Amino acid sequence: MTTTARRSSSLVTAVLLAAALGTTAAAPAVADDAHPYQRGPAPTATSAQVDGPFEISKTVIPAASTPRFGGGDLFLPKDTSQGTFGGVVLIPGWSGARSTVAWMAPRLASQGFVVLLIDAKNTLDGTPRRAEALQAGLAWLKDTPLAEGVLDRSRLGVWGYSMGGGGSLRVGESRPDLKAVVNVFPWDSIRSFPATTTPSLVLAAQKDLTAPNSMHSIPMYASLTKADQRAWVELAGAEHLLPLKPDARLSEMTTAWFKRYVDDDTRYADLLCSATKDPKAYSAMKSTICPVR
Numbered sequence: 001m002t003t004t005a006r007r008s009s010s011l012v013t014a015v016l017l018a019a020a021l022g023t024t025a026a027a028p029a030v031a032d033d034a035h036p037y038q039r040g041p042a043p044t045a046t047s048a049q050v051d052g053p054f055e056i057s058k059t060v061i062p063a064a065s066t067p068r069f070g071g072g073d074l075f076l077p078k079d080t081s082q083g084t085f086g087g088v089v090l091i092p093g094w095s096g097a098r099s100t101v102a103w104m105a106p107r108l109a110s111q112g113f114v115v116l117l118i119d120a121k122n123t124l125d126g127t128p129r130r131a132e133a134l135q136a137g138l139a140w141l142k143d144t145p146l147a148e149g150v151l152d153r154s155r156l157g158v159w160g161y162s163m164g165g166g167g168s169l170r171v172g173e174s175r176p177d178l179k180a181v182v183n184v185f186p187w188d189s190i191r192s193f194p195a196t197t198t199p200s201l202v203l204a205a206q207k208d209l210t211a212p213n214s215m216h217s218i219p220m221y222a223s224l225t226k227a228d229q230r231a232w233v234e235l236a237g238a239e240h241l242l243p244l245k246p247d248a249r250l251s252e253m254t255t256a257w258f259k260r261y262v263d264d265d266t267r268y269a270d271l272l273c274s275a276t277k278d279p280k281a282y283s284a285m286k287s288t289i290c291p292v293r
Contacts, residue, residue, distance in 0.1 A: 037155065038265040039082050039112035048255040048271060049248035052111030054079060059146060063119065068136030070119030072098060075109035076150050086155035086179065086262035087114040087147070089137040091130055093162025093187070095123050096244075101161055103246045104254065108159075111255050113262070114151045116141045120164075127188045130167030131174075134158050138175075155179050157262045159254060161243050162187050162211065169220060172198045180261035182254050183220070185240055187211040192223040199229035199261040203253060205238035206283045221286065229261065231287035233276055249281050 032038075040053050054077040063071030077085055088108060092101045098119045105117035118137045120130050142153045157180040160168030166188025172181035173196040181200045185208055202224075204217040211217065213234070221232035235242065235249050243250055252275055259268040273290035276282040 035265060035267075036083070037086065037152070037263040038259075038267065039077075039085060039263060042267045043256070043259075043271050045271075045275075046248075048111070048252040048259075048268070050251070051107055052255075054110050054112050056106060056109045058106065061116075061140075066118075066136070066140060068121070069133040069140070070121050072116050072118035072137065073102070073105060074141075074144070074146060075106050075115040075117070076147060077109060077112055077114070080150055084150060084152040085112055085114050086157065086258070087116070087141050087151050087153070088157045088159055088258055088262065089134055089141060090115065090117045090159045091120065091134055091137070091161070091164040091167060093160075093164050094126070096162075097123055100244050104159075104243070104251070107246075107251055108255060108258070111259070113258060114141070114147050125163075127163045127166035127170065127190075130160065130164050131170040134160065134164075134167050134171045135175075138171075155262050157181060157258055159184065159258075161185060162240065166190070169193050169196070169200075169202075172196050172200055180258050182257050183217075184243055184250065184254075185211055185217070186220055187216055188220070191216065191219040193220065194223050194225060196224050196227045198227060199257070200224050200227045201230070201253065201257040202232045203250065204232060204234040204284075205240055205242055206234050206236055207238060208240045210240035227288075229289055231257075231272070231285065231289060233282055233287075234284040236279065236281055236283035 059074045061072045098117045105115045109115040120133045158168045159182040161184040165183040165186030168183050173193040176197045178198045184203045202221045204213045224230045256268045256272045259265045276285045
């Protein structure tokens with residue numbers, strides 16, 4: 001196992017500025033009684049698009065130690081002075097190793113989450129196997145002593161891309177105990193998930209030729225009628241391979257959704273709705289949580 005750490009450049013900048021002004025940098029906001037799980041300062045218009053304020057550690061989990069999924073990377077916030085953190089399991093798409101979406105895991109962790117980025121058992125595993133791997137990742141995360149004292153095991157979510165997004169939709173339907181699901185450009189032979197009650201975000205690429213929205217994300221979202229909190233957001237100009245590189249919109253929507261529903265942090269409710277009003281960034285949106293656009 002290897003361990004590395006990094007600190008958000010925004011936090012370093014704030015500290016240096018405070019020193020220059022002869023003041024002390026403000027400490028991150030502390031959760032109040034009404035919102036006991038909120039972690040970190042209130043969001044700004046761009047704070048969810050970049051690395052967050054928490055210093056994190058990384059531990060590589062060998063595949064040999066995880067027989068039900070293909071190993072992974074575990075990211076933990078180092079500062080638990082505000083309390084424990086919700087957890088999220090991430091999985092990439094078909095034929096892709098976890099390295100293909102490796103940027104997302106540390107970014108999300110730095111916003112205040114325990115994050116496990118996993119590989120499927122085989123990179124060619126289809127959607128059902130990816131759903132099984134996500135379930136196994138959730139079980140591993142709840143049981144691992146590596147997250148003891150950092151993870152709140154009662155607040156978990158999943159994130160999947162492409163076939164991994166189909167897998168996360170399947171897990172979201174079968175696991176009403178989850179707090180949130182983010183499905184990125186999902187692909188699946190099944191397009192209906194009517195039993196889902198978990199707050200679910202479906203992200204769509206406007207120019208997706210691999211998982212055309214008319215065949216995948218739109219009917220998938222339309223089927224989520226039992227999920228009282230749901231949204232479908234289309235990223236303007238995006239193609240299916242967009243998540244392979246850092247993207248501010250993908251970071252923004254992912255972070256805000258998990259903050260709102262894993263952390264029950266209502267400070268992110270306005271961000272989810274206001275950010276999507278920019279037509280240059282988001283070409284369309286449907287939701288139960290925002291006014292009609």
